[in-house]
Amino acid sequence: MTSRPTRLAYAVVAALAADAAFHLLWATGSTWPASEVRTLSYALLGAEVSFAPRLLLTLAGIALATLALIHARARVTRDHRLYPLLQAGTLAFLAFLSFRAMAGLVWCLGIGTPPDYPAYYWLNLLLYTPLCLAMAAAVFAVSRHGAKPLRLRGKLALAAPLIAIAALLAGAYAWAPTEAPYDPAEAGVDSRYADTDLARFHYTREGDGSPVVLLSPGASWLFAWQEQAHTLAAEHTVYAVDLPGQGFTELYQDFDYTLEAVAEAIDAFLDSQDLDTVALAGYSWSGGWALAYAQAHPDRVDRLVLLAPSGADRPDPAAWEALKPPVAGELLTNVYSGRDAAEASLLGIVEHDEVVTDALIDAFWKPNTRTVNLRSTYLYERGLDWYSTEAAMPATRQPVLLVWGTADTVVPIADAEVFATRLPDARLEILDGCGHALTIDCPDQVDTLMSGFLA
Template structure:
């Protein structure tokens, strides 16, 4: 096969793949989800995480892919001459660079880093997406550099990865979504002023203190049922830590790791005058509560861990990918939209009727704050549960461990591992409960907590 025939074949491969991908996006924009059963399954198979497959997203992508396919065809048939030739040449180079940029990440997923090997996405990435990216990057580069020699070719070889890296960095660190100010909480808010942060918290009741920490990207709203019920016997505090809710971070050097979260919890307890307290956390904040209790045993009388982090295990794929530089920033900046997050809230519930639009909007509201969004990927990178798991056998506080048997974020099997490692635990697996356990199963959670804390 001559060089010309081979280049023609490369052009046909790139054009065909891009055109087919565009056609699929147009097809899915009609509401069809084939070959998957529904939108969620389609998103997980194609992207590896959940994104809304809506017309507003799919149609622009289909147009971009169609224009890219057309540009590659024109670049091959007309060359680089003239304005159109120069433009299509740049687009073809862009196709090559975009495909090449995916290869290292997809290769890492294929090796099992940051991807669950039991998913459809893993096998599609291994046998379809990764080979396609490799083929497209080479074929598009071959078409783009057809007829080029000497200095022009050398400049292209150097410029493409440099420009691509620059664009990714600018998008990841320079682009910020345009959101309005955070919605008011609608609750009886209090604020504790410290050098580290202006802590937003709720407080109700009287009696022995209990401090509740919202999980991950959640905020004080997520503990509302327990705040109301436990306040009959306790002084209950629900505090947003840095990166959560309506707390305003003031320490520009805050690290978003376990030592930093320990410092934040201690700063809040000092600010509201609590020397010793029962401490409860959900998901990520369960791990924060555990870490604080291990490092400050004299200040924590009892622990309540709900679907808790703290074991030295990898997170799910959609969270693990946030650890990669640029990828985490791009995912949060471009993917954490109101539509995407509100649509994902029901997946945290088994009682879908409790995942109301009002609940979804309340969970989304503080994520319009840039610092809260930034904290998502910084926490995923900074939290080292290798600090907490080895110390579980020496964690002496009485601990209540609650888990939903339908948890879609942290596998329920982890509850048994906590129980096996902690010397003074009471563990319950709640049937028919998802990851948002405080809101999904408020009666069961509140009853067990009241008994444990009595």
């Protein structure tokens, strides 16, 4: 008669075999049961991830190896020469299942799941989490087959991974870094506020002439445009605005952190200022936002200035890609929310270290400690999809000024060719010895280029 541990092992083996089969199917290019890769990715994982065949085949191989491991472990006792190796592998798989099950319980509460992809929430609630809980229980029973009775030391050893997992989840979802108070006036910003149904937008306005709107850079706020706003105000009415999740803008409604949601926010701000057609400027993430908005609303944008913009359908740097998986994004954002991390980040995106003063560090760091701004960092990383933006580049009709630094460590200069060759009316300017933070690293050169282009 088949023993209970063996029967449980067969159940785990069947689940892993199904998992491997799906990965092998997707490696062929199929996206069944979804219509395309992005929908499948968000339904399965709550984020956009690679479905490259090499990765899928690797995951299928891991599932098959784990399958063999669990099957073998159920057939041996502690007297077998392979017992230590098989037991260690079984316990490692148990730790993974426990982590996924505990994280799934958190996500069942709606915490950390993408609001615009309800399929992931329901699959996690009805399938993934119950399956992981059941598999964890089965693998635990297999791990006890033929093992010594658990004494206090063994119980503590088993409890340690669960405690560590609970600590990781607490760090991601229960701990909130302390907000550092900051008044925009400390940075010399003359703040204004515009109330709309969506949000209370924080913005500045200066000068008189044709309207230019500067969208605050990703993971920053309108302070980054201060030098350019002053320069352009000699000939233009210049608006710099914090979009949702940035600076001191306050949301009144739930926000999806997608390109479509950002476009609605830009619309709301322009309507609040009675602006029909503007020159629009963006920087890093907001460069991609400006481009996407101009593509969707060509009658409202007559010119574009894009500084080291997002918008090409390429993977982000590894440090940003790491924010996409649930739990990891929340935890990393919380852990790296301190002033030292902000200073290191600034030093990493400029070539002229002398511009990174204590005042500059505080101006960039303190506003980002606001809870809504911390959350937006990983939510934007998960929600922004540049596939449609790059695909629409050939049909983008506005004149575009592109500016890139040769030392950009965030958006590689190789991306500049994508924009320059696919946008029909683009002028590309490469600034030697400048990093990603162009407006503070090389402000004079940026001022001259923008003034000439927008004149």
